Amino acid sequence: MQGKIIGGRTEGAFHTCAVGDVSDAVRDAMKGSPQLLPEDIYFRDECDTIYDRNGDVVEVMCCDYGFRSGTGRMYQDGYRAVPKSAWDLAVENFAIEYNALRRSVRFDEYRRISNQNPPQSPFGQLSYWIGGFVVNSLAKVDKALEERGMVGEIDSELARNICERGANEECTEILSKLKQLKLVNEAVWERERQREKAGGGVEASLPVKAAYLVLCYVLDVLYNNRPMQRFWFLEVIARIPYFSFISMLHLYESLGWWRAGAELRKVHFAEEWNELHHLQIMETLGGDKNWIDRFLAQHTAIVYYWMLLVFYFISPETAYNFSELVERHAVDTYTEFVECNADVLKTMPAPSVAALYYLGSDIYMFDEFQTKREPRRPLCATMYDVFCNVRDDEMEHVMTMKACSDLTIGTELEQRRIPSTAEED
Ligand SMILES: [Fe+2]
Ligand SMILES: [Fe+2]
Structure with missing residues (x-):
């Protein structure tokens, strides 16, 4: 989606991914992949021209590694000036975070956190051990419920958030610098x-x-x-x-x-x-x-x-x-x-x-x-x-x-x- 930002105003500047945007190859590559962790997922916007207040073009980063999009952020498509009712907002947010919580235990995003930040003390080791036990148990319960058809398929939920994973060199390079x-x-x-x-x-x-x-x-x-x-x-x-x-x-x-x-x-x-x-x-x-x-x-x-x-x-x-x-x-x-x-x-x-x-x-x-x-x-x-x-x-x-x-x-x-x-x- 193309848009133009002039003097700090945006008109449909951002592109977010829907399931239909995910190519079959990407979908196949990630199906059931336990290696796929949230940090690897990013969005690549069709970057628009941004002009500064003097009318000069500004080069900007067109990649986005964040969780939120649309109403969750300013200057994006789907950004609404007036919220829905508190009930609607709560239900919507719960559904998003519930799926994110399922992904976090099934794909063990905590493992990456512990790799980056290993325990520094016996108390830290104990905390990680307890945390690991809880995450593993929740993952098993979730998988069992999924197999019995009591909750949706986790892979399709993950697909919803992926667009051209690894296909863009610029975003991959910036990720490695981050x-x-x-x-x-x-x-x-x-x-x-x-x-x-x-x-x-x-x-x-x-x-x-x-x-x-x-x-x-x-x-x-x-x-x-x-x-x-x-x-x-x-x-x-x-x-x-x-x-x-x-x-x-x-x-x-x-x-x-x-x-x-x-x-x-x-x-x-x-x-x-x-x-x-x-x-x-x-x-x-x-x-x-x-x-x-x-x-x-x-x-x-x-x-x-x-x-x-x-x-x-x-x-x-x-x-x-x-x-x-x-x-x-x-x-x-x-x-x-x-x-x-x-x-x-x-x-x-x-x-x-x-x-x-x-x-x-x-x-x-x-x-x-x-x-x-x-x-x-x-x-x-x-x-x-x-x-x-x-x-x-x-x-x-x-x-x-x-x-x-x-x-x-x-x-x-x-x-x-x-x-x-x-x-x-
Ligand atoms: Fe600050
Ligand atoms: Fe501050």
Whole structure:
């Protein structure tokens, strides 16, 4: 399907696969194949011409390694502005995830996770052993049910998600480069220690620091050697504080307690919009491919949302302080990743969603969360630029969270209202 994207707008730009698109050869090759794991499956879009805000053509990556498509992502076919009823959405989502869960146990996507991230301790070994037992048992039950005709055939479900597997050289090459990307946990911590030593630490109370360290520890253990999945998990979580802050500010306004936060809601929404684009970049790169990662991230996000509501209810400064710590950790993580993988990242094209966001003509939402007066207009020619932009965005979030936690955000918002021409005069 061909479409055209001009100045950040898309008209039928993406092509997703249906069963009819899968060739017989591909279908035969994958039939019953236990080797076929989700990471091997990708979509190849008929890539459209993307123009930046100056009217120049932008080269982008036309491959997509993510789980979601259509309504699950922006800028794609099937993207609807208004949702269906909650019941319809829940049933639809359950059906998709139920099939994905079946595939995950039948084709053992957990085996690949354990190969990438082997257990580091006796507790880890025990966890993997128990996990392996559960996965094997579920796979046997599923197979037995399938043989008795009580559930659908798993192979046909898998076919639904495959289009021209392995047929496109460009996508295969990018996939192999994605697998080369590395992130060493200890290097991120060393970076954080050096920053603190140089006076760039974040002041926080003991309970806040403890909650932050628990979150980082869990991330390190679960996502060791799996950087894309780690970033995807982080970006799912990263949006949540802004949802919580906006909810609380809205509540205070509705109760008639506090209206000064209305401007703050605008900034937080722009930050959430920014995190949403980070999230979609990581999805394009396959971060949401595994069922277990989606399950963990989305359920953690719900708990995190309510936890931050309570934090904000008791002390907004504490909630902002916690977010500042997490955003600062994100800066360290992305900085380490960019520096460690610069050579490979510079040879990879930028995902189209990144080009649409950073180079599109509608830049209002991007400008809304910047802390400096001069406009920031980043490059987006390669994957290296994309990750540098994400890192720099996170730094802007740190600055905003800091200004919110030390209560100087009011002055900053005040200064924004002064036209820049007044300064020049
Ligand atoms: Fe982010
Ligand atoms: Fe962030």
